Structures are given as structure tokens and as C-alpha cells.
Amino acid sequence: MLLYDYHPAPSPRRVRIFLAEKTLSVPIRAVDLAKREQLADDYRAKNPRCTVPMLELDDGSCLWDTLAICEYIESLQPSPPLFGRSALDHARVVMWYQRIELDGFLATADVFRNANPAFKDRALFGPLPTAQIPALIERSRPRVRQFYLDMDARLAASEYVAGDFFSLADIQLLCVVDFAMGWGRMPLPAECAALAAWHAKVGARPSASA
């Protein structure tokens, strides 16, 4: 297997942390998004969305979606479980993963990519040129703030995102919060004590630096 990665980006970090929690080591090939290497013909032939992460299997087939990659790795290496221990746990992990993707990741990406001159005509992921829309920045900031508040309420009621067990949903939230705080320059609201405590706890796991 070969993992295609761009170290500064939030999405492939999720897979690196997932692998680190599994104590799995997969060879990595860097794809420099800043140099637009993801748009090169050979990469595009493998991944038409031109995104990282991508996992290339030994038979040449390629998985280019984070959730799909993590579900596949979970099936190869079930321990430690990162989708919980039951079918209902698994569904809850997927549910929270998706919510964090829609409410947190995409909203942050709208703030970041519509504001940054480096993303001119690349306001969305993928190969299609996409114009920046400044109004999206201001529309998306309150979404990120509400996302923080919602996740704070969740973590005030639950030890981890999907329940009483660490899972991919926590990895997802860690990467999205760090993306929003870092590249998105949106600090956690002062009132989000439960989210801040969770963030300190999960961010201190050795896997977080993978």
C-alpha cells in the first residue's frame, strides 16, 4: 500500500492519525498541493477528484476518500477499534464524522479558500476552476462558531464524540478544529470549555503529531 499525502493539509492528517492509532506504518508519497502536483495527469488518472489523501493498494486500485480509506483499514486491522465495537457504534461514528465534515470542515474551507489569494479560482476542491465568492466568508464564519458551540454541547454530555470510546469521529474533529483554529484563524469561543478540554486531551495523544 502507498499513501499519497500533503503534510500541511487537514484531510490526509486524519489518515495519518488513524494509522498511528493502529500502529500501522504505510509508505508515504508526498503530493505537493502548493505546486499543484495533484493536477498532474498521472495523479489525476488515479484520482479524478485530484485530492489527498489517496490510498493505492498493491493491485493498483485507489481509494480517494478519507472515510472509505479508514473503513478499509479498519477491516484489515480491527484492533484497536476506531469505529467502536458494535454496528450501532459504527453507525454513530459515521454519523458524527459526516456532521463534522458538513458543518465544520466545509464551512471552514469556505472561510479559508474564499479569502486566500493563493486559492484564486480554486475556491473548491477538485480540478474544476471555481471562482472565489467573498460573501461566503462572512456567511461561513457564523457556521463555524455554531459548529464549535454544537460540538461543545456534545462533549459536555459525552466523553468522546461518538460515545464513551475514542474513534475516527474524534480524529475528524481534532483535524477540523485545528484547521479552523489554524488556517481558518477562528479560535475556540471562551465559553466552549468542554470542547477545549476534549481538544487538549485528544491533542495530547501521541498519534496527534503523526
Added chain:
Amino acid sequence: MLLYDYHPAPSPRRVRIFLAEKTLSVPIRAVDLAKREQLADDYRAKNPRCTVPMLELDDGSCLWDTLAICEYIESLQPSPPLFGRSALDHARVVMWYQRIELDGFLATADVFRNANPAFKDRALFGPLPTAQIPALIERSRPRVRQFYLDMDARLAASEYVAGDFFSLADIQLLCVVDFAMGWGRMPLPAECAALAAWHAKVGARPSASA
């Protein structure tokens, strides 16, 4: 179990078709989005995103993401398989599901919800008021067209979306294409012969009218 549904909407249709393919019958409770019943306190307490579909289990726990619901049903009733027959099949189904969601469903929703006066201040799903941005309509139309072309290329090379087997990825594409052609008023481009042939074939399955 109880499925919360709004019949005209594209998202819960995916779950109805999934259940029909499994020959499973689940009691349905209608949530009238046109009357904003999804924002009522009792519904919101169960589903903070205020979306349909939602599956309420007998123990009271609620799943409010389509993919999570379908994975859970698959675990209860594996036959006929709607995520393929292997872990790699499953990962491919999830990968294509996610791609269709991002490139097709969200782009179509941007066209539809930013244009329609009924969605004033509700340009995005969820409880947070969100202003319409007319520029998103024009930015999103070429995305939907490219999505059609990409899926046509895929279906020229593959009998079904995720491989040589019917799966949730086909259900997802059927619902998104019908959403884009119907509510989005974006017909298939004439050159998309493979996509049109697939659409006729999958749309003729009895489950499509669920």
C-alpha cells in the same frame, strides 16, 4: 424502528429505496419540511441538524445521517448486499457515495436553494439562518455539468457506479440525478449516453418508486 421522512425530498428517498431493495418495511413518520416541522423542539432534541431522514431505534437512539443509517441497516440485514461483498467493495461504495454527495448533491443544493424564494435565509440545511448568495447559483451550475460528465465517464467504463454490482452508490446517484434534473432543472447533457442508459436501467427498478 421508525423512519422520519419527507416524501418530496431527495435525501430520505435514498433510505426508502435502500429499504425497498432489502424488502424491509419500517414504519414512517412524515416531517413536513414545507411547514418547517423539522425545526420543532421535539424533533430538534432528537436531531440537532434538523434534517431528514432520521432513523429512531427502539431504544430511543437516533441516527440522522443517510450513510450511517444505510450502514446500520446493512449490518442488520446483509442480504441482498448493497455495499458489495468484500471490504474493498464496501470502501468503494462509500468512496463513490461521498463523491456524489460533494460533487453532485451539494452543488445541486447550491443551485436550488440559493435561487428559490422559499429558501430565503435557509440556503443551507440545518437550523442556522443562512442568507442566499446568488453568485453561488452560477458558480454551481458548471459543477453539476462536470459532475454529469464525470459520472458518464465512470458509467461508460463500469456497469454500476462502484463496480459490477448494484449498490448504495447507485441509489445515491439516482436520487442526486433526479434531484438535479427535477428540482434543479438541469437536464442531462445530450452527450451523456452512458449515464442516461444507466439512469433508465436503475430508474426502472421497482425500488425507485419507494
